Amino acid sequence: MRRYSVEISLREGVEDPEAITVAKNLRTLGFRVSSVATRKVYEFEFEEGEEEARKKVEDIARKILTNPVIHRYEIRELDP
Amino acid sequence: MRRYSVEISLREGVEDPEAITVAKNLRTLGFRVSSVATRKVYEFEFEEGEEEARKKVEDIARKILTNPVIHRYEIRELDP
Structure with missing residues (x-):
């Protein structure tokens, strides 16, 4: 059995709506980030x-x- | 500046609807996983x-x- 992970992130400069929402909510709850x-x-x-x-x-x-226009990805082999 | 990552996964036995959907779609597209x-x-x-x-x-x-009933999480400090 072979195990791999694919880690997907947004390219530099591409807006991350989820991150914006999390940051806003955290500030509302008193967590400055x-x-x-x-x-x-x-x-x-x-x-x-x-x-x-x-x-x-x-x-x-x-x-x-992934969408090559907005995503970067990294593949790692994991321990079996 | 301090950087941390919080990696969140589902506890053993908790169904992962997104993973189920991805697996089904991959098989439909001919990728056996x-x-x-x-x-x-x-x-x-x-x-x-x-x-x-x-x-x-x-x-x-x-x-x-996180919701402790269904989630596990791991915190890592990242390079500045």
Whole structure:
């Protein structure tokens, strides 16, 4: 079994509405924060061998989970 | 400036509707995956010193961002 994580964040300069909302609500609740950013992480398990599994997670990250105009992503292999 | 991340995941046994949907759609698109899980990461910057900033991020994680019944969270200090 091969495990990978795909961590997706917004590119520099792309507005993060969720982060803006969290920052605003935190300030309302009395928590002063200088900045907030959000990232999403997907974790996948594959039965294939390393090469095939790696190709598949790259395809999934590039073709399905992200929009290259606004997203950056990082793939990490996780312990089995 | 102090930077921290709060990584939030669902507790064992708690259903992850988003992960279920992603897995189903991936299979429809021809990507066979054994399992999918999702995590959310919030990144915060604080002006306070270490002690105060650490206390604040713990309060934010515990009191605001998570529900102890369904969530686990992990706080990490990030490079400035």
